[in-house]
Amino acid sequence: MVAINMIFVGLLFFIGLYCLLSSRNMIKLLIGLEIMAKAAVLSFITAGFHRGETFFSQSLVITFIVVEVSIVAVAMALVINAYKNTGSLDIRSLAKLKG
Amino acid sequence: MDIINLILLIMLAGFACLAVFFKDLLRAALSLAFMSAVLAVLLYRMDSPYAAVFELSVVAGLITVLFVSTIALTKEEDAVRESRWPLYLFPLFLVLFGIIDLLVMKGLFSNPPAGYGNAERSFGATLWGIRSLDLLGQIAVIFGGVFGVLALFREKPLTAQEKLEAEKAKEGGHKLW
Structure with missing residues (x-):
């Protein structure tokens, strides 16, 4: 059970990483980041379940979710600002920014 | 299972x-x-x-x-053009990574659980007692996020010259914002 969960944690992390490396759309990059975050959440809970410390792992996950929401909110604001400046969601367009 | x-x-x-x-x-x-x-x-x-x-x-x-x-x-009018190769190579990489993942994780988690058990009797006691400092960190992160978004959406008031330029751009219809 735990080994299977951890195998899927690895797979999810790989899918998110692949999205980050292969995508050019800024929103798609954030989606990749979110998939990696879900792999981390599943990993925390599986580890807690494995050791019988579910309370501890849940408190860590709740902290992690709060951090995740803040990161996504700020990243979305950055994406909208970049779109206002460049008129595109292509990450390569940010290379033209100066100052 | x-x-x-x-x-x-x-x-x-x-x-x-x-x-x-x-x-x-x-x-x-x-x-x-x-x-x-x-x-x-x-x-x-x-x-x-x-x-x-x-x-x-x-x-x-x-x-x-x-x-x-x-x-x-x-x-946006034109979607971001993505390259095609990730779509074709993805199944290959996924299978390759899956095999490595299977071998590593099976080795790591084949031992029986250590079974320390929950230190406290309830989730509330763990969150508010043992992990209470995390809550302060969470409050700091929430405020960081809120002020980050506010700072990124901050706009300075337009001068008369800039308003005129914005009007001209609007009439021309070539500027988005």
């Missing part, structure tokens, strides 16, 4: 693949929301109901709303 958990894990990986490979951003965001919902069910089944509630309400709800609003605010 619980068959329902295995089905949920396969669904989780499937929705993750859909979120990555959907060209339509809205569909990708919705796949991510479904993924969160499936993860919440999985967490609930692993004796973690509080984390499951947070995952369902905050991640599947709030973050999806953030994604959908951003997609609505950034409608």
Whole structure:
């Protein structure tokens, strides 16, 4: 059970990483980041379940979710600002920014 | 091995693949929301109901709303052109990584659990007692996020010259913002 969960944690992390490396759309990059975050959440809970410390792992996950929401909110604001400046969601367009 | 958990894990990986490979951003965001919902069910089944509630309400709800609003605010005429090779190479890399993953994780987690058990009797005692400093960190992170968004959307008032230029650009119809 735990080994299977951890195998899927690895797979999810790989899918998110692949999205980050292969995508050019800024929103798609954030989606990749979110998939990696879900792999981390599943990993925390599986580890807690494995050791019988579910309370501890849940408190860590709740902290992690709060951090995740803040990161996504700020990243979305950055994406909208970049779109206002460049008129595109292509990450390569940010290379033209100066100052 | 619980068959329902295995089905949920396969669904989780499937929705993750859909979120990555959907060209339509809205569909990708919705796949991510479904993924969160499936993860919440999985967490609930692993004796973690509080984390499951947070995952369902905050991640599947709030973050999806953030994604959908951003997609609505950034409608562009020409979608970003993605290269084709990641789509073709993905299955190969996935299988390769899956085999390595299987070998490593089976070796790491084949031992029986150490079984320390929950130190406190309730989740509340753990969160408010042992991890109380985390809550201060969470408050700091929330304020950091709020002020970060406010700072990024800050706009200085336009001067008369800039207003005139904006009007001209609006009439010309070639500037977006």
